[in-house]
Amino acid sequence: MRAWDEVKKSxxxxxxxxxxxxYIWCAKVVHYLLTHQLATKKNYELWSLIDCQPIRLxxxxxxxxxxxxxxxxxxxxxxxxxxxxxxxxxxxxxS
Numbered sequence: 607m608r609a610w611d612e613v614k615k616s617x618x619x620x621x622x623x624x625x626x627x628x629y630i631w632c633a634k635v636v637h638y639l640l641t642h643q644l645a646t647k648k649n650y651e652l653w654s655l656i657d658c659q660p661i662r663l664x665x666x667x668x669x670x671x672x673x674x675x676x677x678x679x680x681x682x683x684x685x686x687x688x689x690x691x692x693x694x695x696x697x698x699x700x701s
Contacts, residue, residue, distance in 0.1 A: 621656075621671060636672045639663075 614622045621635065644653035644660060652663045669676030679685075693700050 636674070639668070639672070 610622070613619065614626075616622075624635065638656075639652070639654045642655040644655065646653050650665055652665065652668045653660055654663070655661075663671070665676040668674070690700050
């Protein structure tokens with residue numbers, strides 16, 4: 607458990623402490639990770655800043671932490687969605 611104690615002292619310690627208290631869902635953690643997300647070329651990784659330190663999470667790790675579905679899309683899945691009403695509601699020009 608010495609390694610686990612070291613993780614708790616690191617920049618991702620806040621997330622590790624949530625595991626210790628059996629915390630299942632924290633919208634603030636998800637919001638923080640997404641609003642402090644860094645742009646990268648690898649779309650299967652999520653980089654975020656925690657205490658000015660960049661951390662890398664795989665999509666699988668991010669899904670485990672947040673409880674969000676981060677599974678790969680099936681080849682047969684089709685996404686033919688018209689987003690125009692949404693952007694209009696947000697007052698964003700679409701043309």
